Amino acid sequence: MTGVSLKNVKKTYGATPVIHGVDIEIDKGEFVVFVGPSGCGKSTLLRMIAGLEEISSGDVFIGDRRVNDVDPSNRGVAMVFQTYALYPHMTVDQNMGFGLRMNGMPKAEVAQRVMQAAKILQIEELLDRKPRQLSGGQRQRVAIGRAIVRNPQVFLFDEPLSNLDAELRVATRLEIAKLHQQLAGSTMIYVTHDQVEAMTLANKIVVLRKGRVEQIGPPMELYDNPANMFVAGFIGSPRMNLITTGKGDGAGRAFPDGSALTLGGEAAGRAATLGVRADQITLVAPGAGAFDGRVSVVERLGDSEFVYVETGWGQELVVRVEGGTNTPVGHAVGLSLTGRTHFFDAEGQALSGVAVSAV
Amino acid sequence: MAHESQALRQPLTSPRLRRWIVSVVLAAICCVWIYPLLWMVSASFKSNAMIFANEGLIPSQPTVENYVKAWDQANIGAYFFNTLFVTVGSVIIVTIASAMMGYVLGRRRFPGRALIFGLIIFTLFVPQGYTIIPVFDLLTRLGIGQSLWGVMLATSGGSFVIFVLLFAGYFSQMPNELEEAAKMDGVGFVKTFWYVMLPLSKPIVVTVVVMQTLYAWNDFLLPLVITLANPAIRTLSVGVYAFRGENFVDWGGMTAASTITIVPVVILFLFLQRYFIDGLAGAVKG
Numbered sequence: 226m227t228g229v230s231l232k233n234v235k236k237t238y239g240a241t242p243v244i245h246g247v248d249i250e251i252d253k254g255e256f257v258v259f260v261g262p263s264g265c266g267k268s269t270l271l272r273m274i275a276g277l278e279e280i281s282s283g284d285v286f287i288g289d290r291r292v293n294d295v296d297p298s299n300r301g302v303a304m305v306f307q308t309y310a311l312y313p314h315m316t317v318d319q320n321m322g323f324g325l326r327m328n329g330m331p332k333a334e335v336a337q338r339v340m341q342a343a344k345i346l347q348i349e350e351l352l353d354r355k356p357r358q359l360s361g362g363q364r365q366r367v368a369i370g371r372a373i374v375r376n377p378q379v380f381l382f383d384e385p386l387s388n389l390d391a392e393l394r395v396a397t398r399l400e401i402a403k404l405h406q407q408l409a410g411s412t413m414i415y416v417t418h419d420q421v422e423a424m425t426l427a428n429k430i431v432v433l434r435k436g437r438v439e440q441i442g443p444p445m446e447l448y449d450n451p452a453n454m455f456v457a458g459f460i461g462s463p464r465m466n467l468i469t470t471g472k473g474d475g476a477g478r479a480f481p482d483g484s485a486l487t488l489g490g491e492a493a494g495r496a497a498t499l500g501v502r503a504d505q506i507t508l509v510a511p512g513a514g515a516f517d518g519r520v521s522v523v524e525r526l527g528d529s530e531f532v533y534v535e536t537g538w539g540q541e542l543v544v545r546v547e548g549g550t551n552t553p554v555g556h557a558v559g560l561s562l563t564g565r566t567h568f569f570d571a572e573g574q575a576l577s578g579v580a581v582s583a584v
Numbered sequence: 585m586a587h588e589s590q591a592l593r594q595p596l597t598s599p600r601l602r603r604w605i606v607s608v609v610l611a612a613i614c615c616v617w618i619y620p621l622l623w624m625v626s627a628s629f630k631s632n633a634m635i636f637a638n639e640g641l642i643p644s645q646p647t648v649e650n651y652v653k654a655w656d657q658a659n660i661g662a663y664f665f666n667t668l669f670v671t672v673g674s675v676i677i678v679t680i681a682s683a684m685m686g687y688v689l690g691r692r693r694f695p696g697r698a699l700i701f702g703l704i705i706f707t708l709f710v711p712q713g714y715t716i717i718p719v720f721d722l723l724t725r726l727g728i729g730q731s732l733w734g735v736m737l738a739t740s741g742g743s744f745v746i747f748v749l750l751f752a753g754y755f756s757q758m759p760n761e762l763e764e765a766a767k768m769d770g771v772g773f774v775k776t777f778w779y780v781m782l783p784l785s786k787p788i789v790v791t792v793v794v795m796q797t798l799y800a801w802n803d804f805l806l807p808l809v810i811t812l813a814n815p816a817i818r819t820l821s822v823g824v825y826a827f828r829g830e831n832f833v834d835w836g837g838m839t840a841a842s843t844i845t846i847v848p849v850v851i852l853f854l855f856l857q858r859y860f861i862d863g864l865a866g867a868v869k870g
Contacts, residue, residue, distance in 0.1 A: 275768065276767075276768075277764050277767065277768075296770070297767050297768050297770075298767065298768060298769060298770025298771075299770070302768070303768060304764075304765075304768050306761045306764070306765060307761075308759060308761050309761075310759070310761035310762055310764065310765040311765075312762065312765075312780055312784075313784060314783045314784055314786075323766075323769055323771070323779070324766075324768075324769025324770055324771060327769065327770065327771045327775055327779070328769075328770050328771075371765075371769075375769070
């Protein structure tokens with residue numbers, strides 16, 4: 226059975242289209258993350274699933290039911306807002322049970338459901354407090370609790386961590402992942418602009434840009450086989466190094482500084498951009514790699530170091546090396562492309578079957 | 585050099601002294617301000633003969649005779665309850681109605697909204713005197729031209745527009761997410777207003793309650809016109825006016841009745857002043 230299904234969903238504000246026909250299939254129990262830069266339409270898409278935004282055209286299915294014209298509260302979804310949207314004048318207990326009470330559920334049952342959710346989130350001792358007496362992380366839990374008590378088929382999270390500080394964000398991220406395991410079988414759709422959240426939480430990532438889906442797939446699929454330059458640059462930290470290769474006929478190419486590079490397969494005879502991740506480049510002695518450069522900055526992270534190397538043509542490439550390597554700044558180095566490389570055509574689409582002769 | 589500049593920067597008076605001077609000046613202004621009120625309270629404890637005997641504010645032979653006379657003979661007791669009825673009723677009507685209207689105008693976008701705003705603001709510029717005859721006519725046609733219900737309903741119209749604008753301004757600043765969260769919870773429009781939005785607008789509710797109470801309690805012209813033919817349903821402000829005879833003014837009775845009139849308002853303000861000031865400050869901030 227399908228959890229959520231979007232078929233050619235479009236959204237226009239007046240004459241301005243913001244979502245250009247999106248198709249997404251989400252299986253029951255999946256954790257799907259919509260990720261993209263701000264203004265890409267990810268929140269709009271989530272709100273369309275929630276029923277808070279009208280669907281201009283196309284269909285949204287939850288389960289087997291078309292929900293385009295179904296009231297938000299009858300779609301079997303619950304939403305956690307970025308600003309938490311807790312009712313300031315109600316206690317935690319009242320906040321969580323408000324919807325159930327208003328819909329005529331008996332008091333005892335409301336209390337039982339609230340207590341159950343409070344136990345899952347470990348906020349039993351906060352039930353009598355007002356939102357203003359809670360920390361950001363606690364408020365976030367209450368907001369999640371308010372979603373849990375409704376027992377929804379689908380949880381919708383709209384950038385739930387962006388109001389938290391860095392440390393709390395990591396901790397809450399972990400809790401959301403645990404929650405997904407605990408509430409086995411419930412589908413979660415999560416919107417974020419942070420690709421780290423997307424990579425760490427998702428079973429499936431949907432990368433959006435300007436109202437269009439760029440790529441859908443499991444996190445490592447997107448990391449290893451980005452469909453285009455946008456996904457390649459967006460997914461993964463640090464960003465993938467993208468090098469525009471020099472013009473040439475047939476297989477003959479060159480790096481911008483003239484170092485030899487031969488490309489075969491689809492890339493033969495086409496303008497191409499070479500993409501290589503920081504951990505797929507090795508620092509070697511000058512002259513021993515594909516091209517040379519000079520170390521400009523070293524970022525030490527403990528277990529690893531990011532070495533920024535300025536190439537002969539002025540581009541800064543990042544290379545990941547073992548921690549404690551202590552590469553001196555200003556040092557001349559050679560760069561060897563030992564690992565996996567990616568190629569993109571002039572339109573930014575990934576090319577397959579490219580053989581590379583550079584070392 | 586350093587010493588010199590430091591000396592220059594020294595103010596002529598110490599902060600403590602300055603505070604004293606400011607306090608004394610303000611106290612003097614305050615005395616002038618409240619003198620009429622004190623005179624009224626003082627006069628209410630004097631006989632009519634003593635009031636103009638020029639003996640100062642503290643009565644030499646204080647008497648409560650004026651109060652007894654006002655409460656019993658001049659019907660101030662009955663007028664007090666009339667006024668209470670009109671005030672409480674109009675406060676309930678005005679608070680609920682203006683909050684509802686303010687909510688819709690502040691948070692919903694619908695065709696003709698700007699026109700409605702324009703029209704209701706326009707009514708602010710129509711003086712009360714011009715609307716009294718039509719209002720009286722309307723009440724007569726509704727069959728409540730000679731009853732306290734009529735006074736209550738008519739009094740509810742007084743500052744209604746200002747309260748609608750206060751509520752509309754306040755509600756328009758509330759985050760959308762609150763309404764959306766209620767929507768996701770399956771809570772309808774009316775319940776969202778009643779259980780989420782109205783409790784959150786407490787500062788404005790208190791402001792409206794205080795202002796409408798003052799208005800209804802002190803309103804004179806409208807109750808005067810409506811109760812002209814029916815002295816039994818007079819309110820306090822009209823009742824106080826009745827101490828003015830054609831040839832004689834009973835100053836003692838009038839000041840006693842006036843004192844009785846202001847006591848509830850003063851008590852109300854003492855209790856609610858904090859919220860009241862918050863509400864006005866909040867409205868101005870927006």
